[in-house]
Structures are given as C-alpha cells and as structure tokens.
Amino acid sequence: TKEFDLATTLVQEKMVDAEKVAHVQNSNPLEHALLVLTKTGYNAVPVLDFHGKFEGIISKSHILEAMFGVEKIEVELLEKKTVSDCMDREIPTLLIDDTIEQALHELIDYNFVCVVDEDQQMQGIITRRQLLKEYRNEYYRK
C-alpha cells in the first residue's frame, strides 16, 4: 500500500463531510442546542451562521454553565439565552488544502477542528479519532 505521509495528505481526504456533521446555528435557543447535543451524543458541535459560515463551537459545558445562577442551578436561565450568547469563538480552523500534518498540531489541544473554504463555509471536520486511526494503520504498515 502507498506510504501515508502527513505532509502530503490533505485534510479534505480524511475529514468527516459537512453533511455528516451535526451543528447548530448561532441564533438557536440554548435549549435547541442541548437537544442536538443530547440526541447526537457529542460533547460539542460546530456553530454556523445563517449562511453556513463557521463561527465557533457550543458544548455541554457551555450549556451547564449557562444554568448556574447565583446560589443554585436554574434551568429557567436557559430560556432567554441563545447559542450566540454562550459559544466559544476562539477556535482554530483549517482550510481544505491544508495538510494532515497541520491537523495533527491542532488536534493535540482540540478534540476536532473545523475545515472551511476561503469564504469560511464549513466543508467538514477533522477528528482525533481519524488521526489515531492513521497512526495505527501506519504502525502496522511498517
């Protein structure tokens, strides 16, 4: 089999395609985000704007923190908030022509990285699972 090289394999060859990526919109109520996260089972998913542009991620951590009142947890606090109020926007992205070598650097600190085109439209995500499978395949190819 062909030698797999991190520096010449593009992220678009190994990413999860956008149509398979669960996501929410920045204007969605927080309760809707909780429903998506609970149903899919994921801890965090990408947040897109109305035009499909990647804006950041929303996680179960963000939703739980949104419930914390001064003295106790209050579920009612979720009702008035949207994804946009609680999401994390400081998230690195990769371009479709970036390499798996660059993805590996980002995945040391993040569970997944969103892949975008030059208009910031989400094309897919590259996950830690994908990189670990490459690592395993490469090890047995030696």
Add this chain to the structure above:
Amino acid sequence: TKEFDLATTLVQEKMVDAEKVAHVQNSNPLEHALLVLTKTGYNAVPVLDFHGKFEGIISKSHILEAMFGVEKIEVELLEKKTVSDCMDREIPTLLIDDTIEQALHELIDYNFVCVVDEDQQMQGIITRRQLLKEYRNEYYRK
C-alpha cells in the same frame, strides 16, 4: 534520541499519574460530580469506590440526562441521585504493564483509558492527547 516503539513502551511511562487525575466516588451526590466536572473543565472523569478501585466513568452527558423529566428539564431530579445511579461501568481498563500499542487501540474509541493494577486500584489515565504527542514527536524524528 532513542527510537520510540509502541510495542515496547509501557503505559505507566506515559500516563497521567493518579494524584493528578480528578475523580469522584460512586457514593457522591450527582451535584458534587457536576461541581468537579465544571471546576476541572473535563467532560468526564473516573469513578472510584471507597477503596480507590476503578468502577467506571461519569460525564456531563450523564448528568444532563439525569435532569430530563417527562416534559422538561428538572434540576431537582439531581438531588436524589448519586454517581452510582448514572455512571457508565462498561469501560475498558489497561494494566500498568500493558503497552502503548494496546492503549492506541482503546483510544480510537475512547477519550481516555484508566490504568489499574491487578487489584483494580487506579494508577493513572492514558489520554488521546498523550498518544497524539507521541505521533507528532515520532513524525519529526524521522
């Protein structure tokens, strides 16, 4: 530098030591588990019994699901539950003399794996981040 080999490196050389691992006890109220998960920032942590034996994991997902009533989310549902009621016990473990090669297999499907001794006492955890750092180090050693 010495060549790193997955099959000859033991998990105990690369694991996060038990004293650095945030955990909860199976008898803790669910609210205490939520506090630990929120303060540490982790999505899931190991659950130990009174004697320090590994029993499974508790996650933010388990806690959110425990709040789901018939029609809406009810935080009061947390009060009567303990970690033991909601945790996941079907979690693989590794022994301290197992290899990083075996850890790689488990980490394809799990974010972390608990390392135990022959008495099931937790010795540490091996994480996906650790394996990805080895992958990166090995790639630049070529």
